[in-house]
Amino acid sequence: MTNVAAKPARRPSGRRAGGNQTSVWWAVAFIAPATIGLVALYVWPFLSTLIKSFQDVPAFGPATFVGVDNYTALLSDGEVWEAFGNSALYTVIVLLGIPLAVVLAALIEQAGRGRTIYRVLFFLPVVTLPVAIGMVWRFIYNGDFGLLNYVLSWFGIDGQYWVADARFTIYAFAVVGIWMGLGINLIILGAGLQAIPKAVYEASALDGAGRIRQFFRITVPLLTPSIFFVTILTVIAALQMFDLIFIMLRSVNNTALGDSKTIVYLFYEKAFVQFDQGYGAAIAIVLLIAIMIATALQFRLQKSWVFYG
Amino acid sequence: MAESVPRRSHPRRKPISSWPIHAVLIVAAVIMVVPFVWQILSVFKTTSEVTRIPPTIIPADFSVHSFETFFSTVPFWSMFAVSTGSLVLRVVGQVTVAALAGYAFARMPFRGSNVLFGLFIAMLMVPSQLFLIGQYQLIRDLRLLDTLPALAIPGLFSAFGTFLMRQAFLNMPKDYEEAARLDGANPFQVFWHVMLPMARPMLAALTVLTGLYSWNDLLWPLIVSPSGENRPLPVGLAGLQGQFGTDYPTLMAGALVCSIPLVIVFLVLQRQFFAGIANSGLKG
Numbered sequence: 390m391t392n393v394a395a396k397p398a399r400r401p402s403g404r405r406a407g408g409n410q411t412s413v414w415w416a417v418a419f420i421a422p423a424t425i426g427l428v429a430l431y432v433w434p435f436l437s438t439l440i441k442s443f444q445d446v447p448a449f450g451p452a453t454f455v456g457v458d459n460y461t462a463l464l465s466d467g468e469v470w471e472a473f474g475n476s477a478l479y480t481v482i483v484l485l486g487i488p489l490a491v492v493l494a495a496l497i498e499q500a501g502r503g504r505t506i507y508r509v510l511f512f513l514p515v516v517t518l519p520v521a522i523g524m525v526w527r528f529i530y531n532g533d534f535g536l537l538n539y540v541l542s543w544f545g546i547d548g549q550y551w552v553a554d555a556r557f558t559i560y561a562f563a564v565v566g567i568w569m570g571l572g573i574n575l576i577i578l579g580a581g582l583q584a585i586p587k588a589v590y591e592a593s594a595l596d597g598a599g600r601i602r603q604f605f606r607i608t609v610p611l612l613t614p615s616i617f618f619v620t621i622l623t624v625i626a627a628l629q630m631f632d633l634i635f636i637m638l639r640s641v642n643n644t645a646l647g648d649s650k651t652i653v654y655l656f657y658e659k660a661f662v663q664f665d666q667g668y669g670a671a672i673a674i675v676l677l678i679a680i681m682i683a684t685a686l687q688f689r690l691q692k693s694w695v696f697y698g
Numbered sequence: 699m700a701e702s703v704p705r706r707s708h709p710r711r712k713p714i715s716s717w718p719i720h721a722v723l724i725v726a727a728v729i730m731v732v733p734f735v736w737q738i739l740s741v742f743k744t745t746s747e748v749t750r751i752p753p754t755i756i757p758a759d760f761s762v763h764s765f766e767t768f769f770s771t772v773p774f775w776s777m778f779a780v781s782t783g784s785l786v787l788r789v790v791g792q793v794t795v796a797a798l799a800g801y802a803f804a805r806m807p808f809r810g811s812n813v814l815f816g817l818f819i820a821m822l823m824v825p826s827q828l829f830l831i832g833q834y835q836l837i838r839d840l841r842l843l844d845t846l847p848a849l850a851i852p853g854l855f856s857a858f859g860t861f862l863m864r865q866a867f868l869n870m871p872k873d874y875e876e877a878a879r880l881d882g883a884n885p886f887q888v889f890w891h892v893m894l895p896m897a898r899p900m901l902a903a904l905t906v907l908t909g910l911y912s913w914n915d916l917l918w919p920l921i922v923s924p925s926g927e928n929r930p931l932p933v934g935l936a937g938l939q940g941q942f943g944t945d946y947p948t949l950m951a952g953a954l955v956c957s958i959p960l961v962i963v964f965l966v967l968q969r970q971f972f973a974g975i976a977n978s979g980l981k982g
Binding site (some may be wrong): 412413416417419420422424425426427429430431433434435436437438441468493497499500501503505507508509510511512513514515516517518519520521522524525526528529533534536539542568571573576577579580590606619624628629631632635636640641653656657660661666669670673674676677680681684 | 734737769802811857913949950964974
């Protein structure tokens, strides 16, 4: 997918219309605003985070260079390990939403006239404020009078304190994460489905293949590039989960917060609540490394399952 | 790469057996909307009614008390103005800056432009948290904390937007450009009058994605509005929850009122939303 990015601009250098100094100045003028902004607000902040991760940065006063102290402290900090564990667990569960999205996307594709209505309904969480979503689900998950426990009681299942009990919070968040992400995944997968030539289905129907068989033999294999793309996006977004935990735990002083922090939440707390920016910066750098490893791993694994026809 | 705008006409293969499909989809759709339905029902209940066990489904006496509490304690309209203002600033700024740079990267190569573009791609791969500390310092040093520009400034520039626009221009035919140039148009005129109109689908896609991100973002506004002045909706709503942690009808009313503007925009422009997401997703 992103390999297109690496391709240099394809312009035959032979007949460069007005390939003189003037046109270079035009190009520079076009690119200057974006480049100045990129350097001031992205490249420099990135480098300063990298530098700070090797410094002790007090809330007030000058920073001092401390070598890899932040990183060694981080490695022996149980809270950091726990936060990484929580983020990893959350990510793995949210990934289960992808097979669900593939099945639903295939069904919507077949739904004929109702397609738009389904797409709109599934998309509603995407255009709802995540903060509002966190509030609504916190209410649904309430252990005493929440809707979920009420529905479970119909089936004789004992209710739980889904967000107040740290044993369940990450799972509870992940369910919301799947629910929130479904709409976008369906649109991307839907576009992928429409790119599959109809003739392939017609040929297999002539061979007597049923719908289920077609789904596994044609739809899923030909959709793997889109599934791969959705997986990459999902993992990156899930590793950066912050809003739900802020809304469902922090803003209401929930005691489960201590054991349910995600990595980005911990970063926020260190860097912007306790203003220990050196340590916060080190956490952010480790997050970057984790995302790079996760993405590289997926690109490596894709060779065994993604089908580029 | 194929255009991925949803196509209208779609030959149904076996129309006879479509009811099981609808049955599954309807069940799934109901599960999707139950939280919203529950939210709306709860808005009209009293604070004591929502804590009843077992819960009541239909509000006992349709109270609108929750809206009154919400609007009398939260400066909704000022939050709404802040959210909208920063969204407009950010979208207009980012689309303009990214389109200009994307066009030059695609069509006006100069020595070193590929290296420079590589810097954009490198930043594209870095998660946003890595920039927050430095961006915060810059905003603080410019004495812009708690202001509207603080919310929009980092979003005026986007490696992702530049990348998308470059892709859009790369895929366009060269003929129009050269014809305009022969007619004596300067590069900006070619860009503005000829190329930009052809890039409209991608401009719409970038607008949708940037707007959605700006409207929903919590972390950045939280960091740059420490005093609570000039808060956008997500930050104000989070504050409401800190204040009324157990007054669920008021919380649900706030969540509903603050979410409705974008939902309405989406319902009106749904095709642009879907095309925007599909375009940006599959182009690269």
